[in-house]
Amino acid sequence: MAKKRVAVVGTGQTMHKSHRPDVNGQELIHEAVKTALADAELTINDIDAIVIGNMDHFEGINYVDCWSVDGSGGWMKPIIKLTTGGTTGSTLAIGGYHMVASGLFEKVLIIGWEKNSESDTTGAITTAFDPIWDRLVFAGAIAGLAAEGMAYMTEFGITDKDAARVSVRDRKHACNNPYAQLRQEVTLEEVLASPMLSDPIHLLDVCPRTDGACAVIMASEDVAQKICPTPAWVWGTANRHTYTYVGDLNLGEIDSMKYAAAELWKKTGITEPRKQIDVIELYQPYSFAGIIWIEAMGIIPRGKGAEYIWSGATDMGGELPINPSGGVIACNPIGATGLIRCAEACTQIMGKGGARQVPDVNLAVSTGFGGCFWTDILLYGKQKPDF
Amino acid sequence: MEQDLSKVTPLVYESRIGVPYNWWAGKTASRFFETIAHDKKLAATKCDKCGKVFVPPRKTCPECFVDTNSWVSLSGEGTVVTFTVVTRKLAALGKRNPPVIFALIRPDGADTAMLHILDNIAPEKVHTGLAVKPVFSENPKGHITDISHFEPV
Ligand SMILES: [Zn+2]
Numbered sequence: 280m281a282k283k284r285v286a287v288v289g290t291g292q293t294m295h296k297s298h299r300p301d302v303n304g305q306e307l308i309h310e311a312v313k314t315a316l317a318d319a320e321l322t323i324n325d326i327d328a329i330v331i332g333n334m335d336h337f338e339g340i341n342y343v344d345c346w347s348v349d350g351s352g353g354w355m356k357p358i359i360k361l362t363t364g365g366t367t368g369s370t371l372a373i374g375g376y377h378m379v380a381s382g383l384f385e386k387v388l389i390i391g392w393e394k395n396s397e398s399d400t401t402g403a404i405t406t407a408f409d410p411i412w413d414r415l416v417f418a419g420a421i422a423g424l425a426a427e428g429m430a431y432m433t434e435f436g437i438t439d440k441d442a443a444r445v446s447v448r449d450r451k452h453a454c455n456n457p458y459a460q461l462r463q464e465v466t467l468e469e470v471l472a473s474p475m476l477s478d479p480i481h482l483l484d485v486c487p488r489t490d491g492a493c494a495v496i497m498a499s500e501d502v503a504q505k506i507c508p509t510p511a512w513v514w515g516t517a518n519r520h521t522y523t524y525v526g527d528l529n530l531g532e533i534d535s536m537k538y539a540a541a542e543l544w545k546k547t548g549i550t551e552p553r554k555q556i557d558v559i560e561l562y563q564p565y566s567f568a569g570i571i572w573i574e575a576m577g578i579i580p581r582g583k584g585a586e587y588i589w590s591g592a593t594d595m596g597g598e599l600p601i602n603p604s605g606g607v608i609a610c611n612p613i614g615a616t617g618l619i620r621c622a623e624a625c626t627q628i629m630g631k632g633g634a635r636q637v638p639d640v641n642l643a644v645s646t647g648f649g650g651c652f653w654t655d656i657l658l659y660g661k662q663k664p665d666f
Numbered sequence: 667m668e669q670d671l672s673k674v675t676p677l678v679y680e681s682r683i684g685v686p687y688n689w690w691a692g693k694t695a696s697r698f699f700e701t702i703a704h705d706k707k708l709a710a711t712k713c714d715k716c717g718k719v720f721v722p723p724r725k726t727c728p729e730c731f732v733d734t735n736s737w738v739s740l741s742g743e744g745t746v747v748t749f750t751v752v753t754r755k756l757a758a759l760g761k762r763n764p765p766v767i768f769a770l771i772r773p774d775g776a777d778t779a780m781l782h783i784l785d786n787i788a789p790e791k792v793h794t795g796l797a798v799k800p801v802f803s804e805n806p807k808g809h810i811t812d813i814s815h816f817e818p819v
Contacts, residue, residue: 300676339683401757410689412722415810416782419758422768425750433748433794478751478789524722526770526779530748 284663285379286503286510288386288496289319290622295460295491295610298396304338305350307492308392311615312352315388315494319506323352326496328378331390332361332371333614336403338394351390364407366518367391368617369562369647369655372495373516376657379497380513386502391618392492395611400488407650412524418477420564420650421485423525425477427652428567430531432479434582437570439479441585443470445569446484446608448594453605455595455635458619460489460610470566484566484608491612493619500663511625511643514658517543522651535654536575536646543656544577547664549642553578556658557640558627559601560620562648563608569593569601572646576656595637603627603635617647621657628661691808694725701739702813703806710776712736718777742800743819744773751789765789771798771816782810786817 291314293299299307308331316322329351331344340346344360347353363370368391375389401419408414417423428442447467453459465483473482503510519535519542522528540552549555556578563569570584578599579587587593593601604623607616624643626632641662647655691699694711698721701709711734712719713727719738720727727734749769752759759766767784769792784792785801798816806812 300678301671399757405758410687411691411695412810413781416768417758418752418756418766418768421756422750422752422758425752426748426768426770429750430748430794475753476756478753480750523724523728524778525781526722527728528770528779530770 283380283382284500285376285497285513286500286507287513287621287625287659288498288503288507288510289315289321290625291315291318291494292458292619292622293491295458295489295612297460297487297489299394299490304340304392304394305347307394307490308347308350308390311392311492311494312350312388312390315496319496321386321496321506325386326352326356326388327384327386328357329353329388329390330359330361330371330375330378332367333391333393334364334367334403335362336398336406337400337613338397352388362614363649364651365613365649366617366647366653366655367614368493368619369621369645369657371618372621372657373518373655375495375497376513376516379499382499386496386498389495389497389618390492391615393612393614394490395488395613396490404650409524417525421480422477423650424565424567425480427530427571428479428565431567431571434531437585439481440467440471441570441588442479442484442566443467443481444588445566446470448588449563449569449602449606449608452595452603452635453609456604456609458610459605461487462605462609479567480565486564486607486611489610489612491610491615493615493622495618495622495625507629509629509661511628511659511661512663514660514664515543515547516655516657517546518653518655520653522653528652531571533572533575533652533654535652536572536656539654539656540576543658547658548666549658552576553599556599556642556644558603558624558637558643559599560604560624560643560645561601561606562617562620562646563602563606564611564648566608573601600637603632603637617655620645620647624659628659692725694723698723699806699808699812702802705739706802708740708742708773708800710738710740712738719775720778721773721776721780738775740773740775742773742813744771744776744798746770746784746792746794746796746798747772747779748794749784749792751792767792769816782813783815784817785815
């Protein structure tokens with residue numbers, strides 16, 4: 280069967296909050312699904328297949344694909360569950376893209392969700408680390424990120440103040456996003472005065488825990504423009520895994536991002552990402568990543584990330600706004616987080632961003648990150664790709 | 667019946683799942699722990715194709731995707747690649763109390779690093795490139811904690 284070009288034709292999100300005791304998981308999922316269907320002006324009968332995912336262990340429910348059909352609309356439809364830790368949401372987007380691009384399904388509903396409030400995050404995240412070699416000598420996701428920040432600081436001499444500037448940016452941007460959980464500006468001084476968790480990471484450098492869901496509808500080129508006049512075309516996707524044990528990591532340089540981004544730019548003909556891309560929704564769970572990972576992505580030369588952040592280029596109104604939504608530091612329903620990046624990037628292409636809209640977006644990028652330092656990356660365009 | 671849900675209190679069912687596991691280390695990792703118990707050395711595997719030496723030892727070279735058939739013995743002395751000092755009582759610390767120093771340590775003669783804990787040093791004295799050595803525990807149990815911690819040489 281011929282390969283089809285694919286576009287995002289509708290998105291939906293819940294109003295993300297720290298706790299949603301008023302709804303169970305299926306009901307939370309349903310809120311996002313209803314919103315995405317309304318956005319695309321479709322009904323559940325139009326959907327040919329569903330792909331759904333969340334983090335393993337967070338809700339302690341194993342057969343989410345089956346258990347959630349009341350909320351997802353998956354009753355008597357093809358439905359597949361994908362889960363890849365922190366990258367779950369971006370893996371869902373890539374999986375949905377594969378399903379439509381294959382030509383086997385015309386319209387696919389993609390759902391990422393999490394009720395992070397329902398369990399012990401650290402206990403669940405620990406299961407992502409090797410039981411023999413890593414678990415007995417590790418202190419969870421924050422310590423791993425801190426070790427990356429430390430490696431980069433040591434090499435380039437940046438400080439926690441440089442990283443704090445990233446947190447200030449994202450928390451300011453979040454005030455424009457009605458869906459974000461944390462919508463409060465902070466100052467550099469407040470970030471630096473917040474408690475040190477694991478050197479060099481302060482409390483206000485890291486993401487919160489969130490309950491929320493996101494749904495995205497992808498459609499093939501045969502119907503995309505009939506559904507949505509300005510769909511967000513998926514130009515390409517890439518992902519890389521580089522890690523078995525923590526000691527394998529090249530901390531401070533994130534190889535998975537470097538290789539995934541290089542492959543994506545090559546496949547899609549991007550030669551100067553900094554100039555060609557209009558907006559990035561970066562899966563950035565802590566502030567230092569906002570410096571390190573844009574270098575790995577090839578936006579800015581290695582060692583120049585902090586200077587670029589301070590120039591204001593990544594603020595709203597700058598050369599290349601990053602995280603107009605406020606990003607992960609403002610909102611993190613983990614299994615949905617990577618898909619929210621996709622939805623937000625596509626919202627920018629569709630011009631539906633409201634107060635957080637970046638003007639004239641032709642190319643947008645979303646990424647996904649997992650605590651084991653793997654990377655997903657997707658590129659979307661306003662124009663239908665000619666490849 | 668009242669149609670409005672605004673006065674309903676959402677209920678919560680507090681529960682817990684406890685699942686016992688037996689994680690088999692396999693023979694390759696088991697040799698590492700046996701070697702600590704008998705010789706107080708680190709047993710590493712070497713890829714005959716690319717020459718990389720792996721600690722923890724692995725049966726297959728992930729890059730060449732061939733079995734590693736050679737073993738080398740390392741003292742465990744090595745250098746700090748990167749580290750963090752956990753200063754808050756994060757849940758993941760378990761029974762340990764902050765400050766706890768987590769480090770990636772590259773043993774001399776190895777191409778990979780291993781994750782472990784640094785002790786017997788003030789947190790502010792730790793730096794990348796610091797020379798460290800393993801301190802082995804008195805009663806090895808076949809766990810990574812058979813290396814009690816690393817400390818400055
Ligand atoms: Zn090899």
